[in-house]
Amino acid sequence: MTELQRPTSPASPGAGELFQLFRNGTARTKSELCTLTGLARSTVSLRVDALLAAGLLRPAGEAASSGGRPPARIAFNPLARIVVAVDLGATHGTVAVTDLAGAILASTRSQLDIAQGPETVLRWVVETATALLAEPGAWTSPQTTAPPVVGVGIGLPGPVEHSTGRPTNPPIMPGWDRFDVPACIRQTLDVPVFIDNDVNLLALGEHALSWPDTDDLVYVKVSTGIGAGIIAGGELQRGALGAAGDIGHVQVPAGRDSRRPVHDERDLEAIASGPAIAAALREQGVEAQSSRDVASLIRSGDHAAIEAARQAGREIGEVLSVVVNLLNPSLVVLGGTVARAGEHLLAGVREVVYRRSMPLATGHLGIVTSTAGEEAGVLGAAIMVLRDALSADAIDAMTQPRTASGEASA
Template sequence: MTEPQRPSPGAPGAGDLFQLFRGGEARTKAELCALTGLARSTVSLRIDALVAADLLRPAGEAASSGGRPPARIAFNPLARVVVAVDLGATHGTVAVTDLAGAILTTSRAELQIAAGPEPVLDWVVEAASALLDAPHTWATPQPLAPPVIGIGIGLPGPVEHSTGRPTNPPIMPGWDRFDVPAYIRRTIDVPVLVDNDVNVLALGEHAISWPDTDDLVYVKVSTGIGAGIIAGGELQRGALGAAGDIGHVQVPVGRDSPRPADDERDLEAIASGPAIATELRAHGIHAVSSRDVAALIRAGDRKAIETTRQAGREIGEVLSVVVNLLNPTVIVLGGTMTRAGGHLLTGVREVVYRRSMPLATGHLGIVTSTAGEEAGVLGAAIMVLRDALSAPAIDAMTQPRALDAAST
């Protein structure tokens, strides 16, 4: 999965030329001259620098129009790798991807984010190191692991993206203001980017299932509830990284809601997996977690189905405001509570289509996620690649000093 960027203003540099290759198409120097308007000597210098950095590689010869066939050059996605990490309340996934975002190998484990940052991040480092030290398990012919260009991590709580520090995460005791990048870099000394897991999932879902959609809202309903917002093709984090925190919005009591009129709880306290489980226990049904609720739904428990559908309606009350405000093309529901039939989805649709403006819902799709378990790590990889393979970053990487350092 690649995302070529727009060329920088002014004469295209090596980084701008590199963007022309990220879609996977091999090109000749003559084609690059025609595309950029640069002189052949300038193109040659910049392509040579990209080849020296191992970012491009020879790709055979193009058809000749007379004389010697021109050489073609192509993107080398295995020049570096990315370590991508998806951490949830009760699980962790670490993957290694190439520079095109293709997942090469993964490691998964059950863990508790509430155990604290040190034990969880120690597992991340150990799992990543094991994957990098065992390249024979990859679906590639390379005998040794390529260098790591960066690490991306999704965490199940609010994150100050500029520093990588969680900020008052409600289900992550001990994580508040913990310097996640510095802790990781003690062992793997590369750039580390950290974001809220829903933002990372939105990037992955967008790349896998909706690459041509510029306006998307991804809603995760599991232990907590949050939203990742893509508007105009770009992830929206907000001024301080708190965009999409719909779980802490107080839900108005609708006319069909069974809640009392003075109920001032927020969405997460009403419609998350644990909240549904609490409601079921009040009716004598054993349920503790989101997974318990999902299991009851799959078993056909009528009360679990009814309660989950009502939770969908409550989520719909909040999302109807989101739809009127942002006018997305699609709302994608993901998380544990969406994996046990369409009952949550039905409740959301029922309210959103009724409450939102007809103009905003005329072409609005409300669907469940189809990206699967790989969306989180893919989104974490995309977060790294957008930064590490940007035109300015490639320009810095192909400077003579950087090339000399890489060769020593």
């Protein structure tokens, strides 16, 4: 069962709790709901009618009859509302529209520079989202308009205080520190806005797309920067203020597997990120400026680039061996521009982690390259929004009768 389908307790009588039983896509009859919840049929009918009126459920044909009139089935209607999901990296941006099941209905990906600052980048986000919402698509027809947007989710390539959505001292994002991203977006899209570190959202997306049955996973992105997203017990772990997983700023002394001088002690990001590998290659006379250049060289079979990537993997492995001993995940997933260029970075990580971590921690540990692709970030952003928008409390608020003034009645 994926994050998008995880139900809460079915015993609560509210429409919101009843709705959770439909999120895995299973159509049900009212009789089945009575059996599952222990509620009276009249109560179930009231809850179902409210969900149908809100468009969150839809008729789904008839079930097999055991005699008499066949019972009607009801199912989740993912197109009742839509989500705007955004994945921003150091040099790219993706904006997508998803339904309530997290399916991507339309998306646009462009090259951009996060260092242009929040006003420029977020203007592109809003304009791109507005254009996508205005286009005829899977969620509209000639007779209908687009359903309401329930929220916007955005991943940023730097530390984010999740409770406020403000970036905090992001090293590759000049001008973004403490910028009120949600308020900027709400000037145009007046809906709830959720912000998180991009690696956290990549971890959510990778988990949902590729490893839904794995409860303990660490996703590591190796690109312009290095960061980790931690899934423990099936839940994303952000830490007290949102800084969990910031392995890129761990100081790494030169060790057994390092080729650096003994006195060289720098951040992992300064040693093993895409730009750091590019800098090491330039010292050898190989022209490379960015993570993308490094990836191209690796794919072309350049020996120096391949060896540099493997050595970067060893350096990353030094830090991940501590992470593996501390968290005991069952899976480490490597993603990002450099990791996707081939298995050389992966080989370096495996070489060190399997040797330096405790045997109990590595007995059933998989270390693999991401398989979710470029959709993982926007899917993670959608999941972040849907956790709130489809919670039992949010559905209860959505289905409450309205007063003459438009407010929900108690």
